[in-house]
Amino acid sequence: MSDNEGKVRDHTTLFQEPEYEAMLESKRVNYECGHPDDMVRDIADWTKSWDYREKNLARKSLTVNPAKACQPLGAVFAAAGYQGAMSFVHGSQGCVAYYRSHLSRHFKEPVSAVSSSMTEDAAVFGGLNNLVEGLANTKALYDPEMIAVSTTCMAEVIGDDLNSFIEQARTKAGLDPTMAVPYAHTPAFNGSHIDGYDNMQKGILEHFWEELERAPRPGFNIVPGFDGFAVANIRELRRLMGEMGIDATILSDVSDVYDTPSDGEFRMYAGGTTRDEVKGALHAETTLSLQDYCSRKTLEFCRARGQETRAMHYPMGVAATDELVMTLAELGGVAVPETLRLERGRLVDALADSQSWLHGKTYAIYGDPDFVYAMARFVMETGGEPRHCVATNGNKAWGKKMRALLDGSPFGKDCQVWPGKDLWALRSLLATEPTDLLIGNSHGKYLERDTGVPLVRLTFPIFDRHHHHRFPTWGYQGALNVLVKILDKIFDRLDADTGTLGETDVSFDLTR
């Protein structure tokens, strides 16, 4: 360190200094009593074998590196898209800290959510008091227009009845009768964040539609679904509708609250679907979900209230965007404008320009069920071949649906679908049957390091790269962004593989 005095080192290099290396080595040798290096290496190699893969895939009672989050995370996300809404998660406060950090690390924005901070005594005697006190404090401290209540496991395990608790709490906490307090039971031990999203959406609609009589009138609603790219995607959705001269009520619009400007003003609440919009949404002819698996219960509720419903699987790629555009045009009663025809033409032009680099590339894709569906579909449109499709929160029905999609194209026939499998299972899959590319989220970086398969970050959460969520993946423009991300990865890898000076650089070409 003596030669570095006065120079503050970052941890990325500090621990490579000789004294630290010596220290760590001494610790390893004298205190860790680890296995011999050879043995460690042998076992590491074995974990990449077919033998290990079989054991790994047969694993039932242990999930390692799940590619999903829990229900309340989805509920917090859904609630954030309503104007002036504060998420109140009934249960222990530690959970809520996770949702906040999870969303915050992805969106690079402050994320507000509170909890009833239940402790042991609340667990024994019930959480009513915590809920009452919590609601009063939330109102006093953060002055929301709506408090959206969801639950953690703790409250679910002891069986707190939100409906009756909230009614009691309204009086006891002295809440203004106009304060909206929708709620949803969101046990984390059941389903995943996409179900929590669904439940909270339904809870909010139930709350506002409860005492209203439906008076059908033209117009439609859109449920965007849980989406790490929601900021840009919802804006893109609005832009597309603007091109078409139509409008719709977006049920949960997080595009402003998760992308606030730095102008000196902190916005705990920004934008979002207004109370009037939610109420008016009841009268719409149709509710369209852009992510089927995020909205099953919500759509069921919409149907029960007399609406038509439609659902698609994440409008990413050419055909998926075609479906979106045509559905919007149909629901809006307009023709598709020339501008969108041009956008579409530009996208397929880009696909054509790059097709030789994409054709036959193999992919492993993981993420939420709707995303994986759309991603595999788009990959096949580019001539790529999905080989492994993993959704930890996908069920058998999803598996069948994926199979049907993949069997519909010669580019999908060699793909294996893995509903319910986690990223450690995917590691075995990649080690034994490697692909050219891996598409997923930041968690995939360890798979990338372990197996050498380059990772493209295209779904929530993206923690270790910035601002991707500010560019859409939906629509023709979004498909173009996705295409570029994939191509960049292909070319970066190509340059890396051909770039060793004096060894492999005969093909280190300026023009690709």
Place this chain on the structure above:
Amino acid sequence: MSERLKAQVRDVLDEPACATNRAKAPGERTKGCGNSLVPGAAAGGCAFDGAKIALQPIVDAAHLVHGPLACEGNSWDNRGSASSGPELYRTSFTTDLGELDVVMGHGERKLYRAIRAVVETHRPPAVFVYSTCVSALVGDDLAAVCEAAAERHGLPVIPVDAPGFVGSKNLGNKLAGETLLDHVIGTVEPADPSPLDVNIVGEFNVAGELWQVKPLLDRLGIRILGSISGDARYRQVAMAHRAQVTMLVCAKALTNLARGLEERWGIPWFEGSFYGIEDTSAAIRTLAAMLVERGAPADLLDRAEALIAEEEARTWAALAPFRPRVEGKRVLLYTGGHKTWSVVAALQELGMEVVGTSVRKSTEGDKDRIKAIMGDDTHMFENMAPKDMYAALKAADADVLMSGGRSRFVALKAKTPWVDVNQEKHEAYAGYAGMVELVRHIDRAVNNPMWVDVRAPAPWDDGYAPAAATAPGLRVVNSDATDFEDC
């Protein structure tokens, strides 16, 4: 333009080894081929560019461009000529002349210093110094500076006097050939001359194509003594005068060089191609026969035949799996500097239909072969203007276009798959292995699913039905004199 350069340009344009040129009236000959530029019409590269791309594959030399930044700044490392060793050729050296240099006449001094800097930092076996429009216009004496620098540093400093304004890229190729004859070839003697030494001229190892062929020659013991200039080393070029035979691959670029090698050092030459199975075999056969004539052991002929038989069989076996994927596809060939009939033959053998092929750079003999293969000459054309090509492709007369990069967007706008077979391509298609690679890429281009999206109308339009388009054969298309696809 100096008198010397004027004379050289005149000589180069009047190429006696060119059949087309010989057929012209005496007064017409010095005008050269298709190099009259039409203002306002799209044109290819300039003479500087041509000289640079012909010499740049000499990979261990430094290539220093004397001019403003534009010439080198816009063009460095833009060719896929691969090197198996030194990477110096990809490093960009330019004097980057500024306004003051031009006004004050500092160009020569700056060039001398630039050469010194290159030599001191890289110590290459030689420095090629290229003139540009600006340095030529202000009258910098490139030859004098190079001579002085060569004396001072004790290594070859070669002036390449081919400023852009003297003419086309092709003319620049030829001026580069003259430069090699005048300054480089014959300056180094090989330590171990062999009766199996050959020159390969006009092969630039784009995407490593030379390496697809070299193993074949290696197996026969044939050594590429002089490579001009694919994956070449400076000394290798300098020893080219001791080869027994020259094979001229791109006739259009460097015929004058092959002729010069014959005139000055008595090395016989022939024109051959490594594109397609039959042409590759023919090239190997001819090389072997000519070497034996020049005194190589006679068993070379038998060994060559054995190699050809083995390689052809292996190639056809490797091509067989592609047949079901490419059979019935209609191909339009629009190629640059290499002959196409043997590619046509191979594609037809795989069940593809060649609906048209350009014959711009083919000899009369080649044209006869194409006629023989394709039945008649209605499918041959000299040039095809972009709008005609677009019309032909738009009418779905072809399933795939094979051409150089500049036709690419014509094809894509006409929603037609396209395979790059020219200089900017990333894949190597030479020799037997290259033919398999080519068919693989045709397969890839034709069968990519995104063509359905590209071709079909938007699904909300009338007539949305991504059915395969069928159309009659290629219509007669009027040729246009505008040659927009360069070698």
